[in-house]
Amino acid sequence: MIGIAGLLLPAGLGQLWAAGSSVHVVRKGDTLSGLSLQYGVSVSQIKSLNGLKSDMIRIGQKLKIPEGLPAGPDIGKLLSGIRVDRQRWTYIVGHHSATKYGNAEIYNRNHLRRGMENGLAYHFVIGNGIDSGDGEIEIGPRWKKQLEGGHVRKREVNLHGIGICLVGNFEETHPSRKQMASFTRLVDHLGGSVLKHKYKFAVHKEIDRNHTVCPGRNFPVRAMHERFG
Ligand SMILES: [Zn+2]
Secondary structure, three states, X not given: OOOHHHHHOOHHHHHHOOOOEEEEEOOOOOOHHHHHHHHOOOXXXXXXXXXXXXXXXXXXXXXXXXOOOOOOOOHHHHHOOOOOOOOOOOEEEEEEOOOOOOOHHHHHHHHHHOOOXXXXXXXXXXXXXXOOOEEEEEEOHHHHOOOOOOOOOOHHXXXXXEEXXXXXXXXXXXXXXXXXXXXXXXXXXXXXXXXXOOOEEEEHHHHOOOOOOOOOOOOOHHHHHHHHO
């Protein structure tokens, strides 16, 4: 079985995304971009799995379709209605919560209690199925109001960095498949559609070196850099 994981991602994440593929017989009117939307995979994934050199496909051709990410929220829709200050954001930073439980509201209360006047230090929280849905993306007030984060020590990165927190302690457990799918989709959307690829991807420990293990040893840092640079 060959699929997206084997093509794009190193072994660690491949296990997380047990991959498979299916076959699509090309019909009249099919295009690679249409199939990409239909199956939730990118045009380049379809092309590389099938060894296509161009975007030309012909009726009756059998195309292997890589297994897409598991179904998840429609990010574009979820974030629509929020006016993004595009000039501001130049980093996207991944975190874990370092706790087993939690959701945006619970962390918001904690952060307020710790004296952060804007509450929830992250812009987004991705649930693990305990206090919010598995892979559910919660939008924090700082994203809605386009306020700086409070998720790292480095001031410049707080000012310009979008903070995304996955619920869980990934020193001990692994992020769920749905959490990683939502994270990937969210960074794809923010970094691609919103920031037009003009940003730097990092995880917390790469920003605040020697101060944190966040997002934990089981977070697939290398695979995410393969994807996001
Ligand atoms: Zn962190």
